[in-house]
Amino acid sequence: MRTSESIRSGANATSADCARLWRTLTGEYISDLQVELVPQVVDGDQLVIRLQLVSAGLDPKDGSPCKNIWAARSFASQLNLISSGSLFDLLIVGYRQIDDYFRYGEPYAPPRLTV
Numbered sequence: 212m213r214t215s216e217s218i219r220s221g222a223n224a225t226s227a228d229c230a231r232l233w234r235t236l237t238g239e240y241i242s243d244l245q246v247e248l249v250p251q252v253v254d255g256d257q258l259v260i261r262l263q264l265v266s267a268g269l270d271p272k273d274g275s276p277c278k279n280i281w282a283a284r285s286f287a288s289q290l291n292l293i294s295s296g297s298l299f300d301l302l303i304v305g306y307r308q309i310d311d312y313f314r315y316g317e318p319y320a321p322p323r324l325t326v
Contacts, residue, residue, distance in 0.1 A: 235306070236309065240309050240310075240313065244266050244281075246262060247262070249261040262283065262286070265279060266278070281304075281308045282302070282304040308321055
């Protein structure tokens with residue numbers, strides 16, 4: 212049986228846990244939410260894989276299209292695998308950010324990238 216502490220951190224999360232959380236995020240909050248995989252090269256030859264939980268939006272300052280980045284996680288080691296636990300961790304961090312934004316508004320807005 213899982214404890215709330217282990218599932219909160221993504222430890223022992225299963226693909227079913229990820230699917231339930233994904234349905235909650237896209238069904239109750241943001242229907243066009245996406246997980247992006249962004250390869251980045253750092254230090255000249257080190258490949259870092261960055262997972263981002265994103266949605267399309269409009270910049271509140273000027274109304275231009277932007278991308279809301281609700282959560283991000285980087286994988287730099289060659290030994291890192293993107294597991295169900297890693298994905299759940301990304302989703303739960305995003306869930307907290309999205310929920311705070313929906314409750315409290317602009318002070319909890321995600322970082323935005325102009326597109």
